[in-house]
Amino acid sequence: MTSRTLILVELRGGNDGLNTVIPYADPLYRELRGSIALPRERTLQLDERVGLHDKLEPLMDSWKAGDFAILQGVGYPYQNRSHFRSIEIWDTASASGQTLSEGWIAQAFQGTALSKGAGVDGIVVDTNSVPLTGPSLRTIVMQDAENFLRQAQAMKTTPAMADGGNPALRHLLNVRHEVNAAAAGLRDKLRDTPPPAFAYGKETGLPSQLDLTTRLVVARVPVVAIKVALGGFDTHANQTPTHERLLAVLATNLVILRKNLMAAGRWNDVLVMTYSEFGRRVRPNASGGTDHGSAAPQFVFGGGVKGGLYGAYPPLADLRDGDLKHTVDFRGVFASVARGCWGLQRDFGQRQPQRLDFLA
Amino acid sequence: MTVRLHRRGFVTGTAALSAALWAPRPGRAAAAMDFDEARHLLSRTAFGATPAEIRAIEALDYPAAVDQLLATFRPTAATAAPGWANDGLGALRDQQKAMAKVTADGRAVQVQPPLQEQGRELRNWWIEEMLATDQPLVERMVLFWHNHFTSSLTKTYYPGSLYRQNEMFRASAFGNFATLLKSVARDPAMLLYLDGVRNVARQPNENFARELLELFTLGEGHYTESDIKAAARAFTGWSVDRETGRFVERAGQHDDGEKTFLGQTGRFGGDEIIAILLKHPRTAETIVEKMWREFVSLTPDPAAVKRLAAPFRDGGYELKPLLRALLLQPALRDPANRGALIKSPVDLIVGTVRVLGLPVPEKTQLARMMQGLGQSLFNPPNVKGWAGGESWITAYTLLQRQQILRRIVEATTVASMEGMGGRRMDRRQAQPAMEDTQQMMEPRPVEGRSLRNSSGAARLGPTLLGVDAATLSKTLLPFAPIDAVETGGAPGAVVAAALLDPAYQLK
Numbered sequence: 069m070t071s072r073t074l075i076l077v078e079l080r081g082g083n084d085g086l087n088t089v090i091p092y093a094d095p096l097y098r099e100l101r102g103s104i105a106l107p108r109e110r111t112l113q114l115d116e117r118v119g120l121h122d123k124l125e126p127l128m129d130s131w132k133a134g135d136f137a138i139l140q141g142v143g144y145p146y147q148n149r150s151h152f153r154s155i156e157i158w159d160t161a162s163a164s165g166q167t168l169s170e171g172w173i174a175q176a177f178q179g180t181a182l183s184k185g186a187g188v189d190g191i192v193v194d195t196n197s198v199p200l201t202g203p204s205l206r207t208i209v210m211q212d213a214e215n216f217l218r219q220a221q222a223m224k225t226t227p228a229m230a231d232g233g234n235p236a237l238r239h240l241l242n243v244r245h246e247v248n249a250a251a252a253g254l255r256d257k258l259r260d261t262p263p264p265a266f267a268y269g270k271e272t273g274l275p276s277q278l279d280l281t282t283r284l285v286v287a288r289v290p291v292v293a294i295k296v297a298l299g300g301f302d303t304h305a306n307q308t309p310t311h312e313r314l315l316a317v318l319a320t321n322l323v324i325l326r327k328n329l330m331a332a333g334r335w336n337d338v339l340v341m342t343y344s345e346f347g348r349r350v351r352p353n354a355s356g357g358t359d360h361g362s363a364a365p366q367f368v369f370g371g372g373v374k375g376g377l378y379g380a381y382p383p384l385a386d387l388r389d390g391d392l393k394h395t396v397d398f399r400g401v402f403a404s405v406a407r408g409c410w411g412l413q414r415d416f417g418q419r420q421p422q423r424l425d426f427l428a
Numbered sequence: 429m430t431v432r433l434h435r436r437g438f439v440t441g442t443a444a445l446s447a448a449l450w451a452p453r454p455g456r457a458a459a460a461m462d463f464d465e466a467r468h469l470l471s472r473t474a475f476g477a478t479p480a481e482i483r484a485i486e487a488l489d490y491p492a493a494v495d496q497l498l499a500t501f502r503p504t505a506a507t508a509a510p511g512w513a514n515d516g517l518g519a520l521r522d523q524q525k526a527m528a529k530v531t532a533d534g535r536a537v538q539v540q541p542p543l544q545e546q547g548r549e550l551r552n553w554w555i556e557e558m559l560a561t562d563q564p565l566v567e568r569m570v571l572f573w574h575n576h577f578t579s580s581l582t583k584t585y586y587p588g589s590l591y592r593q594n595e596m597f598r599a600s601a602f603g604n605f606a607t608l609l610k611s612v613a614r615d616p617a618m619l620l621y622l623d624g625v626r627n628v629a630r631q632p633n634e635n636f637a638r639e640l641l642e643l644f645t646l647g648e649g650h651y652t653e654s655d656i657k658a659a660a661r662a663f664t665g666w667s668v669d670r671e672t673g674r675f676v677e678r679a680g681q682h683d684d685g686e687k688t689f690l691g692q693t694g695r696f697g698g699d700e701i702i703a704i705l706l707k708h709p710r711t712a713e714t715i716v717e718k719m720w721r722e723f724v725s726l727t728p729d730p731a732a733v734k735r736l737a738a739p740f741r742d743g744g745y746e747l748k749p750l751l752r753a754l755l756l757q758p759a760l761r762d763p764a765n766r767g768a769l770i771k772s773p774v775d776l777i778v779g780t781v782r783v784l785g786l787p788v789p790e791k792t793q794l795a796r797m798m799q800g801l802g803q804s805l806f807n808p809p810n811v812k813g814w815a816g817g818e819s820w821i822t823a824y825t826l827l828q829r830q831q832i833l834r835r836i837v838e839a840t841t842v843a844s845m846e847g848m849g850g851r852r853m854d855r856r857q858a859q860p861a862m863e864d865t866q867q868m869m870e871p872r873p874v875e876g877r878s879l880r881n882s883s884g885a886a887r888l889g890p891t892l893l894g895v896d897a898a899t900l901s902k903t904l905l906p907f908a909p910i911d912a913v914e915t916g917g918a919p920g921a922v923v924a925a926a927l928l929d930p931a932y933q934l935k
Contacts, residue, residue, distance in 0.1 A: 149638070149653065150638070150642055150648060151810065151811075151812075152810075152812050153648055195802070195809075197822065208822075208823035208824075209822035209823050209824045209825075210823060210824055211824055215827070216823075216824070216827065219827035219828075219830065219831055220827060222830065222831075222834065223826075223827065223830055232764075232907075233764070234764075234767060234768055234934075235726060235727075235768070235818075236726065236767065236768050236769060236770050236817075236818065236934055237767065237910075237930070237931070237934060239770070239818045239821060240770070240821055240826070240930050240933055240934070241910070241930060243821050243822065243823055243826050244826060244930065246823055247823045247826065247827065250823065304623055304626075304633065304635060305623065305626060353626075353631055353633060354626070354628065354630060354631030354633075355623070355626045355631075355633065359633075359634060359635075389653070
């Protein structure tokens with residue numbers, strides 16, 4: 069059975085896909101985007117139609133090496149424009165009008181027998197753990213390995229004790245049990261792992277999260293997924309400087325992750341995937357920003373990835389209420405990941421999920 | 429489980445007799461609560477409760493205790509406002525500029541940037557008020573509104589506006605929701621937070637309109653995208669004066685055209701939109717559901733919510749009768765409901781400091797603990813506020829909570845808890861070095877008294893001094909401890925064991 073660790077990178081707030089992967093050859097791009105259009109000379113050409121924002125330049129090594137796939141026009145029908153609802157739709161692989169409580173990764177592992185060796189199946193290094201939440205996975209949220217282990221040691225083990233039908237107490241005792249089990253599994257593995265060979269950036273958030281991710285992967289902690297996040301993409305006003313800064317943070321740190329995992333011989337064993345609750349509206353607003361939109365590209369990296377462009381860029385001449393029409397359903401992407409990463413055939417509620425062939 | 433005091437059984441018998449023969453004694457009501465029920469009511473309506481506070485109401489019957497909680501209301505904070513609280517936006521800009529000049533000259537003067545410093549003072553002011561207030565239920569409501577009508581320092585860059593918003597919430601704590609909603613739509617912090625200031629006729633900004641419908645009133649699924657667009661147009665021109673920082677209506681930027689909103693058509697302005705929302709049954713239900721989760725349990729009873737929401741709306745959205753009805757819900761009084769809510773970081777920190785009677789001259793450390801546990805006051809994570817409930821407890825935050833409590837056990841003043849939270853928490857501070865300079869330099873009282881090993885009662889603060897071991901445990905925990913810890917009955921050890929028990933995380 070194929071077994072890779074998925075490294076899920078949430079771009080929180082709704083990343084502007086149109087200024088990430090730019091349909092530079094379409095004259096409508098400049099016309100519709102106006103003041104926030106990226107100049108042609110700053111677009112890194114990927115083919116005769118689309119290119120990357122030049123702040124993503126560090127990723128070009130990966131593109132040239134052929135382990136960087138770009139999934140274009142990913143979204144879902146009946147786009148919901150609420151941050152909270154739309155990220156929930158993504159995280160639980162639900163339809164727009166459907167509410168599910170379990171995360172999509174937990175759903176994928178329903179009915180499977182995971183090895184109980186490490187005491188933990190999924191690790192969330194940011195704060196949103198929904199994709200990994202469900203009874204099939206033992207997921208812990210951990211932001212600093214050292215502190216985690218030191219503190220876990222000081223915590224009591226849960227005695228076999230009824231929770232008296234109190235759901236709050238049950239939750240508390242479950243979390244305590246997970247911490248104890250995870251600490252027992254992680255302690256030995258992390259103890260002898262050296263720091264990453266290449267240091268991550270100084271910004272708060274993503275760089276330190278990727279540092280911990282690197283240690284976990286290098287220590288061969290056998291988890292199905294690790295989740296990190298970069299926030300700040302909700303660019304309603306004066307978008308350009310903020311968005312460019314975020315793209316630069318993303319690219320520079322992802323490329324360090326790639327170098328670290330290659331140096332450790334682990335690059336073939338991971339799949340790195342970005343996602344965001346939605347893209348942004350095609351036309352900018354009066355504040356030099358963009359409002360909540362629809363479809364956007366996703367990035368996928370890894371030693372087993374077949375690089376290139378997948379799916380079709382949504383045509384700018386055919387918008388719905390000023391928004392892009394998605395060409396790839398995100399549940400098809402998840403189905404491709406479930407098969408390519410974990411060897412699981414999952415359709416996430418779709419009769420015939422449109423799988424993308426980005427994994428060997 | 430411990431053997432509980434079944435005082436109620438005894439009282440009921442007496443009361444039956446009393447009703448027939450003579451009026452109840454003034455000291456003890458006919459259907460007096462017992463210690464555990466009095467504690468339960470205070471755990472939901474205050475920030476922790478001391479043995480004395482519990483005993484002060486246990487002789488009342490439950491409805492009388494609820495009425496007493498709602499009887500007194502002071503619309504302003506007892507704690508003195510920070511000096512800059514009423515500064516305009518122009519004054520704040522001038523201060524920022526003056527500061528920039530100092531550093532440009534290269535002088536080695538250590539000055540706090542006004543924004544960070546004011547944010548720190550603002551948090552400390554509110555924590556001080558929560559600790560000192562004689563009307564904790566009012567502060568609970570202020571916190572409730574802060575989590576409903578969210579605004580943050582990181583988006584507004586204007587601490588004065590957050591201070592005034594907080595005062596507005598306090599003034600409306602037991603007031604009227606309809607009035608509050610109208611004030612919120614004109615509130616400068618809200619106009620800055622949800623881009624109302626950018627909402628102009630030429631290009632409407634939908635941010636406030638969307639959250640007004642999705643989060644503040646109707647809830648998802650009860651409106652369409654076109655309702656949001658119509659509402660956004662109706663609020664165009666509601667803005668903030670660049671100098672005074674106060675609400676201003678700019679007629680020239682208002683879209684006076686016809687709008688269709690929730691099936692009604694007219695040349696609506698903001699107040700007409702709000703009036704339509706207030707007529708919608710979902711608005712009252714949204715508020716009642718949220719208050720249920722805050723005060724009663726994690727799972728609102730849909731039938732009970734409807735029963736509470738209808739009179740709330742029909743009665744013109746008065747909050748006091750709603751609070752009273754909510755606190756009298758059998759679901760809240762049910763003994764099985766004790767300990768069914770998870771303490772928020774504010775509950776945990778403020779409650780612990782209050783109940784232990786810890787001297788905390790400087791509140792910055794407390795604000796940091798809350799931040800480390802996921803609740804930085806005046807900086808909710810997003811417009812939806814803190815999700816609360818089970819999401820307060822993750823592997824990460826549970827470990828942090830235990831660590832904080834362990835340190836409180838080891839050192840009986842919070843001021844001596846240097847290095848609290850480790851590197852991780854410091855790194856997440858906006859200006860850790862700056863924030864630290866002032867407090868860290870001062871000599872701190874390091875008392876090194878440990879509750880854990882103390883044998884006598886002398887080490888406990890005045891709130892717990894002289895209280896017997898059984899009462900200490902019943903004060904600190906909603907039910908019997910989960911972990912069996914051998915305390916030997918020494919009060920200090922009993923308190924330490926209770927604070928570190930999982931049940932202490934519940935209220």
